[in-house]
Amino acid sequence: MRRLSRLLAALFFALPSIGQIAPPQFPNPPTLVKASRLLDPRSGNVLSPAAVLIEDGKIKEVGPPSQVQAAAPAGVKIIDLGSATLLPGLIDGHTHLFMDIVVLPEVEQDRHSNGLFAPALLLDIVESPSKRVLLGAQMAREDLESGITTVRNLGHSGIDGDTELRDAINAGRVPGPRILAAGRKLETRGESYVQNLNPALADSILQQEFLLFDSADQARQAVRQNVFRTVDVIKVTAEENLTVPELAAAIEEAHRNHLKVAVHAIDTTSIQTAIDSGADSIEHGNDATDQQLRQMRDKGIYLDLTPTFYDGGYLKLAEPVIVIPPAVRAERLSSAARSKQRYDQFVQRVLKSGVKFAGGSDMAWYSAGKTRGEMSVNVLLNLHAAGVPALDVIRAVTVNAAEMLGWQDKIGAIEPGKFADLVAVMGDPVSDITELERVRFVMKDGQVVRNDVASH
Numbered sequence: 001m002r003r004l005s006r007l008l009a010a011l012f013f014a015l016p017s018i019g020q021i022a023p024p025q026f027p028n029p030p031t032l033v034k035a036s037r038l039l040d041p042r043s044g045n046v047l048s049p050a051a052v053l054i055e056d057g058k059i060k061e062v063g064p065p066s067q068v069q070a071a072a073p074a075g076v077k078i079i080d081l082g083s084a085t086l087l088p089g090l091i092d093g094h095t096h097l098f099m100d101i102v103v104l105p106e107v108e109q110d111r112h113s114n115g116l117f118a119p120a121l122l123l124d125i126v127e128s129p130s131k132r133v134l135l136g137a138q139m140a141r142e143d144l145e146s147g148i149t150t151v152r153n154l155g156h157s158g159i160d161g162d163t164e165l166r167d168a169i170n171a172g173r174v175p176g177p178r179i180l181a182a183g184r185k186l187e188t189r190g191e192s193y194v195q196n197l198n199p200a201l202a203d204s205i206l207q208q209e210f211l212l213f214d215s216a217d218q219a220r221q222a223v224r225q226n227v228f229r230t231v232d233v234i235k236v237t238a239e240e241n242l243t244v245p246e247l248a249a250a251i252e253e254a255h256r257n258h259l260k261v262a263v264h265a266i267d268t269t270s271i272q273t274a275i276d277s278g279a280d281s282i283e284h285g286n287d288a289t290d291q292q293l294r295q296m297r298d299k300g301i302y303l304d305l306t307p308t309f310y311d312g313g314y315l316k317l318a319e320p321v322i323v324i325p326p327a328v329r330a331e332r333l334s335s336a337a338r339s340k341q342r343y344d345q346f347v348q349r350v351l352k353s354g355v356k357f358a359g360g361s362d363m364a365w366y367s368a369g370k371t372r373g374e375m376s377v378n379v380l381l382n383l384h385a386a387g388v389p390a391l392d393v394i395r396a397v398t399v400n401a402a403e404m405l406g407w408q409d410k411i412g413a414i415e416p417g418k419f420a421d422l423v424a425v426m427g428d429p430v431s432d433i434t435e436l437e438r439v440r441f442v443m444k445d446g447q448v449v450r451n452d453v454a455s456h
């Protein structure tokens, strides 16, 4: 009996952790993808014509078709994308697959003001977790169909929605991108979501969504709880009340478990706390000073730019679903113009500072007539409108994002050894970045998700 249990224990520990289990149950035949151009975002070089040999879901060889074809096994399956341009699959560094918030009319927002967009958030939290995870599955599929082959889901997934969806996708049960799951977001009780909730109910509601902490010890404990849920990354919200010892404790515990820490920080105080505590990435970062951007560059902290509401994004979401009184509309438009100007200046300072940056959509919003994937790519391309050169936008959602995630050896480039995550567009994305909104071919793990190239 004892020998049996020892055997079982040995077996158990020999298994890879759940998030690491390799996907496909159906082995894919070796595949050769040909296209007239292949863009390497890292160097900006274009290989023309190009071929990619894929075996067991991974890239085996990249080069001119004659050379790659010679190395291909007999009977290799050939996908000819004609005049298309191949790129690595896109990476959304910051998303929320388990939220689909309908923006509220202003008057409703005022009447039910309950901390930071809490009315919609509350509904998500208190509704059925099964319903929510099915929503997540839909959002994941829609992201993948638009060419987003990896996402980092940074909180708002209930207790284990994102780790479970990740595993379901990896097991081939539902289609979706690779997910780096953050599990529950770490927050202090002073955080704006927490305010104004009915104190008699607050804790049980909040625990469905967040891990609350009020000390360095509790911060460590919260990280351990997420580790138990097999998360891939830790997300902490930093607001002005968060202290360096608290955040540093969370980060130390995460690093001990080989996890990176993404810190939501917008105001300068929170950004400084994140920098001083040794965060791996700062999410949003909108109010960073030039000195802070330089500190981030020197410490190698990634800035994850999230231009979600750039240039009237809120109105774009609101107008199809609610009636906006003219006075409110006028006010929204002028505030959008002001914030656009601020963001454009921020982007110029970011570019000048030399800080490493990636892109995240921060999508959590219902958008009438658009899929989640269409909305997410649309938001990411706001970076270009804000002044980031097209090639750098492509880097922000491929090679840079991969490095920010710590997955630079797995994704973000079309190179031997990496997962076969590819997209193709018909035009030149460097001269017209909106090509990324018209992805015609998506492959993940060597499996074709969609191929509309033939019809164009």
Ligand SMILES: [Zn+2]
Pocket: 094, 095, 096, 154, 362
């Ligand atoms: Zn977010």
